[in-house]
Amino acid sequence: MDLMSNESVRPPWLLPGHCPRIIRCIATTNGRNLVVVQDRIPDRGEGLQVRDLVSGEDLEFEGQETVGRIQEIVCTDHDGCTVVAVLCWDGAVHAWDAQTGRTVGRRIELPADGETHFRTIAAGTLANGHLAVAVANAEAPVRLWDLESGEPSEHTIPGDPIRTMLVVWGPSGLFTAGDSGTLQRWDASTGEAMWSPFSTGQGPFLSALLCARVAGTDVVISGGNRGTVCLWDACTGERLGVPLAVHDSSVRSLAWAELPDGRAVLVTGGNENTARSWELHALDGRTRQATRVPAVTSVIQVAGRTVSGHTDGVLRVWDAGEAVAELAGSFRVLAQYSDLAIAAGSRGDGMESTLRLWSLAGGQEVGAPRELPTTGTVACITELDGAAVAVVGGENNAVEAAWLPTGERLWRTRTRERTKWENCGRFRRLQEITAITTATLPDGRTVVVSGSMDGTIRIRDLRTGRRLGTSMNVRAVEQPSPAAVSALVSTRLPDGRIVAIACSEDTTRATVAAWDLVTCRPVATTAVATGWVHRVVCITLPDGTPLP
Structure with missing residues (x-):
């Protein structure tokens, strides 16, 4: 490009x-x-x-x-x-x-310590002037090898407290990051820590790291698994500006360049198969947009207006590009009905803990915040007997239905069914509702369709919360990961069948599949993987053909 x-x-x-x-x-x-x-x-x-x-x-x-x-x-x-x-x-x-x-220098033969699949290197110069490489190997400490002698250094660097997945070497030192979500700086020549490790606040783990020189300042740029990028002063560890939301999922790679007109540009690659370019001055907090609007976590359209959630825990309502209302205490907007918006509240540390209902017409909260049993919540809103019902899903495969606007609980249930993929290696701890929608069956019943982190789709009666049909799983037998259901939408086919279109992560062979909600069998699947799908909508052509 x-x-x-x-x-x-x-x-x-x-x-x-x-x-x-x-x-x-x-x-x-x-x-x-x-x-x-x-x-x-x-x-x-x-x-x-x-x-x-x-x-x-x-x-x-x-x-x-x-x-x-x-x-x-x-x-x-x-x-x-x-x-x-x-x-x-x-x-x-x-x-x-x-x-x-x-x-x-000399060719180096690294010992086979730990999982070589997670091995990564960085190159730089030691205090004695020798060229060296730093080798990170997941759980093992970071080792340094002198390329001129071909021998390892006497000292090692501990690296990330949980698992070192990233290592970069810049003029200001050696930087490591990984599954703890912390960033650390080391003196490569002595192995001593030059910072106290600190959390970047970019999610459970960091997924990309880069050293660069921007406007005469050595910086380290970190990308997180929640799609944000942060810029740090490589000498002091001070964050420069506010986090920038660059992708819908993990930031997988970072690169930077100086253009002929003098602009410094950061290029980011995301897990959703997109690459984007950004002017680096937009990360340092000096621009009007970066100062006024923190990183976006979610966006929906409500009653002709746009509602966005942000990392500062404020819900913003937009009309014709201007913010007309700011509603504090909401980290992420989940769903809408008429002029009502459901949002996940914030404890102040970016983690969702309460469910809030806002009236956008009056800019007021409806009722008191309700504690949620989960983080990472998904929600949808439908009608039952002429009244609005919110359906919320979260951790422990829990699904809850509540009347709006009172918040009175209709039912709450948690799936205890164990699938043959549940205890598959390191993924056995993942039990969470990751996508949710509603549908109306041919017999008139309204049902809740939920997708889980383990790739399973389940159907419940909206009125009672009872399970209907059998579980449907998008995961192939040879699947190496849980194949989480990342998006769901329901529609009616021209022949009258009601189907759920389920999307899943990019490691699934058929990333998009349609399931008959009466027979609980697949109707159609994509012939090839489409990449990780995060949103899905369905439109109907004039001839009645539904297109996801």
Whole structure:
């Protein structure tokens, strides 16, 4: 993508039939731009390729033909030259001078400690002037290897308290992050901590990390599994500006560049298969938008107006692009009915704990906040006997129905059914309603259709809360993950059948599937995976054909 024009460009080095799996663009100190890729070349298998980014000319790194499957490519500046380091799946680490293509230092053979699937590296310079690589291997401590001697350092770095998944090396030190959600800075030469570990507030774990120099300041940029990006002063650890909501799910990758017009641009890649570019000054809190509007958590349309939830726990009501009301104490807007909006409240730490009902016409809360048994709640609203009913789902596979606007409980139930996928490895703790909708069956009964974290879809009678039919599961037998149901919508087919269109995560073979709510059997599925689907709506064409 051309970041100046926002147009797609086919690079000359992307040859027909080639499938690049790992890409690293490198600007050398002599002004040349290279792209280092692992290509899957027909009749030749996978291998390391180096090309000029502009002309597409093939270049050579010394001994590159001996490099096997690549796990990661990193680069660093060392003694006035740009060094490229490559980590292979067999544990070998190679390094080259990007300008001359000559080998730098010694080849390193990493020991097979821990799960090699989670191994990652960073490259930098030690206090003695030697080039080194830092190797993180999930549960194992971070180890440093001197590339000039080929020997490991005497000290190790503890890394993340739970599991180190990210390691980057910048001018201000070595940074680690992982499953604890904390960011830490280390002196790579001594192994001493240069910060006290602190939580970034970006979710249970951090999913991307980057060191950069912006406006003369060394910064570290963190991406979280909730789709936010934060900018930190690499020396002091002070957060610069407010978090920016960049994706609907995990931030999987980060890159930055300086454009010819002087702008600093951050490029983010999300788990929903999108890449977006941002001007970095929008993260430092100086812009009007960043100051006035904190990161968005959710958006819905209510009575011709837009209602948005934000990380500061304030619900904002918009009309023609202007905020006409601010309703404090609501972290995320869930559903709407007429001029009523249901929102999840906040304890002040970003975690939802109460259910709030707002009248948008008067800008007032209806009734008192109700404590929820869960976080990560989903909700929908429908009618029963001419009155509005809110249906809320959350942790422990709990579903609750309540009359609106009084909040009087109609019923509450929790599924205790155990599926054969429930205790599948590390996912056995995940029990949560992740999507919910309602439908009207051919016999006139209104039902609640809920999807769970374990990939199971269940049907309940809206009036009684009792289970109907059998459980439906979107997860294939060979599925490596729970295949959570991420979105649901119901519709009527031209032949009269009532179906639920269920969407799930990108590891599911059929990411979108339609289920008959009477027979509880699949009607249709996508032929190929579509990527992780987070929202689904259904429209009906003039000829009566429903389109999800």
